[in-house]
Amino acid sequence: MGIVVQKYGGTSVAGVERIKVVAERIAKSAAEGNDMVVVVSAMGKATDELVKLANEISTVPHAREMDMLLSAGERISMALLSMALNEMGHDAVSFTGSQAGIMTDASHTKARIVEVRAHRIEKALAAGRIVIVAGFQGVSSEKDITTLGRGGSDTTAVALAAALNAEVCEIYTDVTGVYTADPRIIPNARKLNEVTYEEMLEMAASGAGVLSLRSVEFARTHGVVIHCRSSFTDQTGTVIKEEVEQVEKALVTAVSQDTSEAMIRVDGVPDRPGVAARIFSDIAKERINVDMIVQNISHDGKTDLTFTMPKEDLIRSGDAIRRIVADIGAEGFSADSDIAKLSLIGAGMKTDPGVAAEMFSALAEAGINIEMISTSSIRISCVVRSMDINRAVTIIHEHFGLAGEPSMASVGQP
Ligand code: ASP
Ligand code: MG
Numbered sequence: 001m002g003i004v005v006q007k008y009g010g011t012s013v014a015g016v017e018r019i020k021v022v023a024e025r026i027a028k029s030a031a032e033g034n035d036m037v038v039v040v041s042a043m044g045k046a047t048d049e050l051v052k053l054a055n056e057i058s059t060v061p062h063a064r065e066m067d068m069l070l071s072a073g074e075r076i077s078m079a080l081l082s083m084a085l086n087e088m089g090h091d092a093v094s095f096t097g098s099q100a101g102i103m104t105d106a107s108h109t110k111a112r113i114v115e116v117r118a119h120r121i122e123k124a125l126a127a128g129r130i131v132i133v134a135g136f137q138g139v140s141s142e143k144d145i146t147t148l149g150r151g152g153s154d155t156t157a158v159a160l161a162a163a164l165n166a167e168v169c170e171i172y173t174d175v176t177g178v179y180t181a182d183p184r185i186i187p188n189a190r191k192l193n194e195v196t197y198e199e200m201l202e203m204a205a206s207g208a209g210v211l212s213l214r215s216v217e218f219a220r221t222h223g224v225v226i227h228c229r230s231s232f233t234d235q236t237g238t239v240i241k242e243e244v245e246q247v248e249k250a251l252v253t254a255v256s257q258d259t260s261e262a263m264i265r266v267d268g269v270p271d272r273p274g275v276a277a278r279i280f281s282d283i284a285k286e287r288i289n290v291d292m293i294v295q296n297i298s299h300d301g302k303t304d305l306t307f308t309m310p311k312e313d314l315i316r317s318g319d320a321i322r323r324i325v326a327d328i329g330a331e332g333f334s335a336d337s338d339i340a341k342l343s344l345i346g347a348g349m350k351t352d353p354g355v356a357a358e359m360f361s362a363l364a365e366a367g368i369n370i371e372m373i374s375t376s377s378i379r380i381s382c383v384v385r386s387m388d389i390n391r392a393v394t395i396i397h398e399h400f401g402l403a404g405e406p407s408m409a410s411v412g413q414p
Contacts, residue, residue: 002035
């Protein structure tokens, strides 16, 4: 048997009882002869609570200190899980990201893994120990603790699976896999047995919260097979890999929604070459992740530019946007947070030009207005009012025949 990397999300380790259940699961896998490397997230909503504390002190907390604070969440869960295993008579040892050799760049709160120096883990495995690693964190070349961005534990797990050449990377969460829509909103969403990296990337980028985008990118680059499943059942989940079985290849695969973005409209932008380049390179310098961009036809040498970006970056970057807008001589800008993005994803779309029209008609029939549209070869996204989003997802999911039997997806949910 080889190395198995498992990752347990916040709900899976939310309390002492849950941690004991997870310890049993790890012990079972170890008893089957696997070398176990287990990545944990912070317990329950621990990270949110730490963020809240920081925000009570500062609207824009110092990034290095934020990483010191947030990395503490995973330290608690890793130590408790290791204790639980030791209590059961197993030889377990916990490592922080730094001790586990997760080397990152120095961009605090959004660090990227540049290298994994897994010697210490390998040594522990060779000594027959179960290794528990704190997810979501690493260390920079300046020896400062960094974090990988929210949801970053998935990336830790995939990076370790790649570095250790693991058989599989099992990501345990509170749903039984990847669904045709968020089963917490669409009760008859269907579980997908297999999803390609390409589709999973589009889904993760469009708000499907089940796996973090970075982790899927990493898995694709390094060919790590992910098995996404629930820690509350023994059911198999969804396997994410390069190619899927023919039966799974439908025209469309899933619908997702994203309510985390705001829409920014810049008015009266001078319409000359280089203006868009200037705006978006300045915005990139502020480390704002712009998603959709739409520019209107110009009138009298001026145009409007609309784009979407994470709401959570808006407070931090309001001043920067104001300055950028003034620098290029635009008339002003407005921010609208009451929007949501609906996306339809499917590899089958590549060869079927009719999907977009069908999606727009279904929304029109329901009286839902589309404010922005963007597409890739396997995705169509529409910005709608946030109050319309759940209805829009339901309608599109139904319209494209994605529904299955009522799911047992949220078995872990209270
Ligand atoms: N605890 C971190 C978060 O809540 C990382 C993770 O859960 O993956 O974002
Ligand atoms: Mg998570």
